[in-house]
Amino acid sequence: MVDYEVTVYTGDRVHATTINPVHIKLVGTEGESARTWLRSLVIFRGAVATYTVSCPKSLGQLVLIELDKRQFFILPGDAWFPDKVEIISPEKTIYTFPIHCWICDSETHRYREGKALRIFDESNSLGQYARQQELSQRSVDYAWEFYGPGMPDTIKADGAMTLPDEVQFSFTKTTEFAFTAATGLVELQLKGLVDNQENWKDLDDINDVFRNKGTPLSDYVQEHWTEDWLFAYQFLNGVNPTLIQRCKTLPGKFPVTDDMVFIPDGSNLSNELKKGNIYLCDYKNLDGIPANTVQEKQQYLTAPLVLLHKRPDDKLMPIAIQLKQTPSKDNPIFLPTDSEYDWLTAKIFVRSADFSEHQLNAHLLRTHLLAEVFAVSLLRNLPMVHPIYKLLIPHTRYTLQINELARVRLIGPAGVFTLIAASGGESLSKILARSLSSITYRSLCIPDNIDDRDLQDLPNFYYRDDGLQLWNIIFEYVQRVIKYYYKSNDEVQRDSELQTWIGDIFKHGFLSQLQTGIPQNFTTVSELIKFATMVMFTCSCQHAAVNSGQYDYGGWMPNFPTTLQRAPPTKKGTTSKSTILETLPPINVTAQGMATVWLLSRQSSDFVPLGHYLEYHYTEKTLRQLQKDFKSDLDKLSITINNRNKGLEIPYTYLDPKNVENSVAI
Template sequence: MVNYTVTVYTGNRITAGTVNNVYIKMVGTDGKSNRTWLKSLVTSRGSVSTCTVSCPNSLGRLVLIELDKPPNPDSRDDAWFPEKVEIKSPKNDVYTFPVHCWICSGDAQIFREGTALRIFDESHSLGQNARKEELIQRSADYEWDSYAPGVPHTIKADGPLTLPVAVQFSFTKATEFLFTVVAGLVELKIKGLADNPENWKNLDDIDDVFHNKDTPLSDYVQEHWKEDWLFAYQFLNGVNPTLIQRIKTLPENFPVTDDMVSIPGFSNLYNEMKQGNVYLCDYKNLDGILAHTIQGMQQHLVVPLVLLHKRPDDKLMPIAIQLKQTPAKDNPIFLPTDSTYDWLTAKIFVRSAEFVEHELNAHLLRTHLLAEIFAVSLLRNLPMVHPLYKLLIPHTRYTLHINELARKQLIGPTGFFNNFTASGGEALTKILDRSLSSITYRSLCIPDDITDRDMQDVPNFYYRDDGLQLWNIIFKFVQGVIQFYYKSDDEVQRDSEVQTWIGDIFQYGFLSQPQTGIPQSFTTVPELTKFVTMVIFTSSCQHAAVNGGQYDYGGWMPNNPATMQRPPPTKKGTTSEATMLATLPPINVTVQTMAILWLLSRKSSDFVPLGHYNEDHYTEATPRQLQAAVAAELDMLSIVINNRNEGLEIPYTYLDPKNVENSVAI
């Protein structure tokens, strides 16, 4: 007889332990063990327990193990979350089997020895068959579903609790999320605000909506929201820093003239454009969209063009706003020299269009839905033993669960957008369809995107500064890992699983639209490196940039209205405080929007920052060293960002690595 020492590590998370018996079968190149009850095993939360398994003969090199946990007739059937299993052979060779998933009663689950293997590395039929069977099961567990024409596919599910348990919220996450939702809505119900359809009679009344939920920045925005510099600043460092671009000529449909605008230093608009000091925000993506009806009342959505100028003191300021795309007598160009309420009303309409463009394009589509595409394709096409699975799986945590919640509670027929925003109903899917068609691969890669928008040297653009540093750190890490496993372009081309992975992303995520520039296959190591960097950046950094500030900038409703009840003014001199209050969202829409933005800006206690890998999927020294190195670089960047922020009136914190979650998890 020969003895194998089996050490089992149970996860240190709530409900990770089990009272059920645990069985193991070891499979090696020279044979397999019997299914053995680990009789003395301790499986309480956070435990490390060792047992001995005896076999008549050596099993050779261990390839896989089977774990199962039948229900105990005398106790409840509870799931178990082991982190890993280590096995020491009679020759003192140690094999590590990463698990990191819930094991429920039922069929045995197979786990591979931890050394990463590409499909053409599999030299034994045991590994080949296990790989094939794993992907067959995953394809059944994670099916594609068509959400709407022109919109990326989603996972097939009927709510988050129908998802495989492996991708659901933890007990901690689920409990905190539910408490946050209930706490916010109960407060609004008690105050009688949640169901009040009346208009605000005074803006100061909005300040009483939530108690103890303001942030320093939301208070600051409330104080300064009318000021032009803060209006312009948000295009750089607010929740949607991806729309603004430098221009050298005016669009033909935006006929701003020199005599309209005031340029400091006695310059003119043409010269300022030539010198690179003029910027444009164009919401043409929303053109032709009919706003939704709320509470039986037709809402209004504008399609503005906003012209901004960088002054000699480097401060960006708005100089002209046109609220519709086609020039006309009833579509005036509003200017800072207009009456107070004409200019303020124009800016509020822009901020309402910004709410839609940000939430549906920059936030929902370009982070949540794309992260879901990356996650489902990964789970369907790459087995746990694949090096790219090990690299990318931490960046899928909770994404499928939060997106299923969003489809039910935010963008579904009875959700927030349909009930409380101008972009609900048919408008929502039309905007997503149009937005997807306008996505390019380059726009998802921040170095290319900054170049294409000619935003390389605009001052005080902290999203760009921090984002480029994060991209470079991630790229260096990804490059190290990929070059460790792929020594040549030929190896990339031979990896059929990776080719199927990117093929699924192109087909189901980007609907096989070649104009996007999304790769349909990989031919070189650099191509693979860049794409994987984009996947990680999108699922972590980009989401943090467009999510973290939602309550900071939207907690004060007039700065971020979800809808507008009246159409934009068709001539100047027709606005007042009364018309502004009648145009802004009513009380119930305001408070529901504030509650949603507050919820989406909360950080869970089981938040995992970028570069922190709580689960050891890699067993080889090199990728583990690279993980440690990237964590150290991110810590240094965090110090640099915090030092810079100490000198800023508005600190830019959203891309501080300590505030960037590893995945789209909220």
């Protein structure tokens, strides 16, 4: 007889304990052990327990283990969360089997040894069979579902609680999320704001919505929101830094002339265009979209054009706003020299348009829905033993459940967004489809995106500065990992699972639209490196950039209105303080909007920052060291960003690595 020393590590998380009998079988190249009971009456959370499995002879090289947990007589069934199993063979070889998932049923579950293997590395028939069985089951568990015309497909599920256990929230996340949502709603109900459909009589009264929930920046925004410099600053470092671009030739639909705008220091618009000091924000994505009806009242959504000027002191300032795409007499170009309320009204319409463009394109589509596509395709097409699965799986944590919840509670027929946003309801699907049809691969890769928008030298653009550094750090880490496994382009081309994965993304995420530039297959190592970098950046950094500041900039509603109740002015001189109050959303819509952005900006206590790995999927020493180096590089960047922020009136913190979550989890 020979003995195998088996050490089982149970996860230190709520409800990880099991009172059900657990059995293990070891499977090797020369045979398999008997199904052996791990002799514990209770396997506690956080426990590390060692057992002996005896066999008549050596099993050769261990390929996989089988685990099962069976309900015992009258004892209730329960869930168990093993982190990993380590085995020392009679030959003193150490094998590690990463698990990191719930076992909730009485089925037999197979887990591979931790060394990453590509499909053409599988020389053993047992490994090949286990690989096929795993993907066959995952194709059922993670099926695609049609979401709507022109929109990315989603996971097929009948609500969040029907998702596979391994992708659901932790107990901590579930409890905190529900508590945060409930406390915000109760507070609004106690204040009598939930059902109050009256208009605001004074802007200062908005303070009563969440008086005790302000952040330093939301308070600052409330104080300065009417000022032109802060209006312009948000195009760089607010929640939607993805729209602004350099403008060297005015579009014909925006006929601003030299004599309309004032340029300091004796220059004029034509000269500043030639110098590259003029920038444009074009909300053409919203053009012609019919606005939603809120509380049986027609709302208004515009598609503005905004012209900005970089002054000699490097401050960016707005110089012209046109609220509709087509020039006409009833579509005036508003200027800073107009009356106070004309100019402020124009800026409010822009900020409301930015709410819709941000929430549906920059936030929902380009982070949440694409992250879901990346997650579903990864889980369907790459087995746990695949090196790219191990690289990307940490960046899918909680994404499928948060999106399922959003489809019901936010953007579903009875969702908050549908009930309070000008772009909710039928408008939402139109905007999403239009956004996806115009998306490009280059726009998802921040170095290319910055180049295409010609923003390389625009001062005070901290989203760009921090984002490019993060991209480079991620790229370097991904490159080292992938080149460890793929030594040649031929190896990439031979990996059929890899090719199926990217083909699935192209089909279900980008609807096979060639103009997107999304790869349909991989032919080189460099193509794989860039794509994996984009996936990691999108699921972590880009989401942090467009999500984390929602309450900072939307906690003061007039700066980020979810909807507007009056049509945009068709001529100058028709606005006043009272018309602005009539234009802004009513009390209950304001309250629900502020409560929503407050909820979506909260950080859970089980937040996992970028570069931190609670679960170790790689077992090779080289790969573990690469992860440590990755975290070290991120820590150095965090120090640099903190030092810079000390000198800023508005610190830019959203892309500080310690504030960037590993995945789209909120």
